[in-house]
Amino acid sequence: MRWEKAVADGLGAGVSHAFGIFDKTLCGIQEAGMSPSDYWWRPEREDACGACWEAASLIDSRWPRSMRSEAAQVSVARRL
Incomplete structure (x- = not known):
């Protein structure tokens, strides 16, 4: 997997989302100002x-x- 963890004020605590692009997570949650973090999103985490x-x-x-x-x-998003 090659995904960064999504960071945004509106994302709920307790669930780690993968940053997609255009202020969206891979699962489709959209928050203004969302960005990729400096950390990789790991699907194996609880x-x-x-x-x-x-x-x-x-x-x-x-x-x-x-x-x-x-x-x-x-990071694809950081190249845009």
């Missing part, structure tokens, strides 16, 4: 959003295998 995990799995399965390792992780 507090990880299940819907974000499903979306991340689907998206990542479409990437070439060489781009799926942790060594290949690059």
Whole structure:
């Protein structure tokens, strides 16, 4: 997985969401001012959003295998 943790004032505590793009999480929650954190979102953590995990799995399965390792992780959002 190559996703950063989403950060926003309006996100509820206790659930970790993956940052998608355009102020949205992978599961579709939209908050003004949302941004990727400096930390990776980890789907194996107990507090990880299940819907974000499903979306991340689907998206990542479409990437070439060489781009799926942790060594290949690059912030797409920070390049925009």
